[in-house]
Every structure is written in C-alpha cells, then in structure tokens.
Amino acid sequence: MKNLKIVITFALFCTCTGVFSQEENDRGNGKFKRENIFLGTSLNLGLANNSFNVGLNPEIGYSINKWLDGGMSFNINYFSQRATDYSPYRYRNFNYGGGPFLRVWPLSFLHLQIQPEYNWTSSNEKNMQTNYQVTNRYGTGSLLVGIGYGTRILGQHYSYFTLMIDVLQNDGSPYRDQYRDPLPVLRAGFGLYLKPRRQ
Incomplete structure (x- = not known):
C-alpha cells in the first residue's frame, strides 16, 4: 500500500509539472483548453x-502537451x-476500481503507460472435488506498466493497443493468478476529444 501511495503521488506530481511547464513554454497560449480533454474507454483481455480476464475501462483525461496525457481510469x-x-x-x-494514469508518446505511434490502481474484489473459490466453496471480499493495489501502439490526433481522436503487466506482487491483484504469477493485460482503447467552445 505504501508503494502505491508513492506511485500515485509521483504520477500526480508529473501531471502538475507538465501542466505548468506547458503554460511557461507557450507564453500565454498554455491556458487550460477544453479541446485537450478526452473521453474514451478501453477493453482489456488477459489470457x-x-x-x-476481461474488462471495461472508461477514462477521462487531458493532453498536457504533444507527448503527455494524464487522467483517471475506472x-x-x-x-x-x-x-x-x-x-x-x-x-x-469480479472487481471494480480505478486510479490515475500517465501515457507518454515518445513517437507519434508509440506510447508508454503507467497506471496505479486500487481495486475492490469479490472472489469465489470452489474445490471441484469436494464442492466446498468460499467467497471473500477485499481491496488491493496494483501498478500496471506497459508499452503500446496507436494513433493520436490532438483535438480530434485517439486509439491504441497496450500490453501491460502488474509489477506489484500484492495478494489479491486481479492481474495475478492463484500462484501470484503476473497475467499479461492487453487493452484496446479509443476516445474522442471535446470540441472547443464557440467564441
């Protein structure tokens, strides 16, 4: 849990730093822009x-500059x-949760992503030989990191495929199997930017 708090703090710090540096570099043009806000979703698949493993991940974010996006994913x-x-x-x-994310685009078609999450899980375990089963409910943190391919046109739309893995080793992570081995997570995402306000 301590590691998750450190990562979340770092992610928020990077996001704020990027916003302020954009304002300095653009000299007046770096004001908050509605057309830099995006809404989207991704589908994940782990085999x-x-x-x-299958899931849905709606997100809202802001393109801080030409190479950095930040936001919240659920x-x-x-x-x-x-x-x-x-x-x-x-x-x-079955689990639900969310957390902040940073998506860095070092090239127009390539991105790196870091996404700390906290998830609440309802788990059912059944012994198929004895038919004994137990249900547990708990919460745990995860840290997804990965690389992906996509297209991104600021102010218009974006789409991507990202392959990630949970680098934390917390018990109960939805991205680890019963032996605590990491499961690869593939997410295919798409979204649209908001239109600029009419003057």
Missing part, C-alpha cells in the same frame, strides 16, 4: 493457461481460472 473486470490436474480449485473474481 493464460486455464485462465481468462475499471470493471471479470477473472476466472479453471481447476487443473495440479489444483482442484476453480476461481471466479
């Missing part, structure tokens, strides 16, 4: 041996893992 996810020869347990998790 691994005997497991499946999520709803479903994760399931089948019983195997090595483990008789079947898992089904």
Whole structure:
C-alpha cells in the first residue's frame, strides 16, 4: 500500500509539472483548453493457461502537451481460472476500481503507460472435488506498466493497443493468478476529444 501511495503521488506530481511547464513554454497560449480533454474507454483481455480476464475501462483525461496525457481510469473486470490436474480449485473474481494514469508518446505511434490502481474484489473459490466453496471480499493495489501502439490526433481522436503487466506482487491483484504469477493485460482503447467552445 505504501508503494502505491508513492506511485500515485509521483504520477500526480508529473501531471502538475507538465501542466505548468506547458503554460511557461507557450507564453500565454498554455491556458487550460477544453479541446485537450478526452473521453474514451478501453477493453482489456488477459489470457493464460486455464485462465481468462476481461474488462471495461472508461477514462477521462487531458493532453498536457504533444507527448503527455494524464487522467483517471475506472475499471470493471471479470477473472476466472479453471481447476487443473495440479489444483482442484476453480476461481471466479469480479472487481471494480480505478486510479490515475500517465501515457507518454515518445513517437507519434508509440506510447508508454503507467497506471496505479486500487481495486475492490469479490472472489469465489470452489474445490471441484469436494464442492466446498468460499467467497471473500477485499481491496488491493496494483501498478500496471506497459508499452503500446496507436494513433493520436490532438483535438480530434485517439486509439491504441497496450500490453501491460502488474509489477506489484500484492495478494489479491486481479492481474495475478492463484500462484501470484503476473497475467499479461492487453487493452484496446479509443476516445474522442471535446470540441472547443464557440467564441
């Protein structure tokens, strides 16, 4: 939890620094611009041996400059893992949560993303041999980092594909399997920018 707070603080600091530096560089043209606000969503998909993860991630953000976006992302996810020869347990998790994100575009088609999240999870575990099952509810932090490909036209629209992984090792993360191994997370996102106000 301490690491998550540090990452969130760092992400917010970077976002604020980018906003202020844009204002200085543009000399009066760096005022808050409505057309730099974007709304979008992404779909995520995680596939691994005997497991499946799917989710929806609406987001709202602001293009701070030509290479940096920041904002808030929310999520709803479903994760399931089948019983195997090595483990008789079947898992089904439903979670929701969110957190800030930074998306850096070093090239017009390539981006890097960091996204700390906090998720609340309802988990069902069932022993398929004995039919005994238990349901738990808990919250935990995750830190998704990744790289992606996409297009982004400021003031118009954007779309991307991002491959991320949870680099924290918290128990209960929706992006880790029952052995705490990370699950790859693929998100395909798209969105639109708000239109500028009429003068």
